[in-house]
Amino acid sequence: MLIGFMGTGKSTLGRQLARRIGYDFIDTDLAIEEVTGKTVEKIFRKDGPIRFRSEENLLARKLSVRSGLVIATGGGMVLNSENVNLLKQNGVLIGLKAEAEIIFSRVRNKRRRPLLRRGNLRENVERLLREREGAYDAADFTIDTGKLSFGEALNEIHSYLKQEGCV
């Protein structure tokens, strides 16, 4: 399972990793959109962040008993320690990180991240990174996707999973 801040590449690399190792792929944001019939943006706007976080928690419970999956989480999934414990039960937590400057450039044109929509994008990214300092330390293994190409990042994750006997 991939954890990390918005724009670190969880959704993109998760899909590629699943294809490479022959696992099914789940993006928790897309799964929540499917069960609720609403976009992430609409849930945040109409129902509020607490509702979105409770959908994430519900999904973490369901996913904690599954195996053979690559899961790309939303950036806020691991802010709830119960989710971390649930997801660790049955899987390895791969952390993705990147410097603020890189994240800023990657999320610049993204419309599906309601937490970044209002106000100054750079300030929002920097504030959230500060608020979440340490949250992604729950990972068993972390790579910096700002310093690696897609192929290199995939190789790093794949090697780690092989070394741990996961694949």
Ligand SMILES: Nc1ncnc2c1ncn2[C@@H]1O[C@H](COP(=O)(O)OP(=O)(O)O)[C@@H](O)[C@H]1O
């Ligand atoms: N080396 C890299 N690893 C991961 N993503 C990268 C890399 N270089 C550029 N990107 C881009 O960064 C963006 C990451 O977005 P996404 O996968 O949606 O991240 P997340 O799900 O973590 O928010 C994508 O547009 C992707 O193409």
Ligand SMILES: O=C(O)C1=C[C@@H](OP(=O)(O)O)[C@@H](O)[C@H](O)C1
């Ligand atoms: O960091 C967060 O709180 C969020 C990250 C988003 O996912 P990505 O990390 O895939 O962008 C999405 O779940 C939602 O907008 C909230």
Ligand SMILES: [Mg+2]
């Ligand atoms: Mg994503």
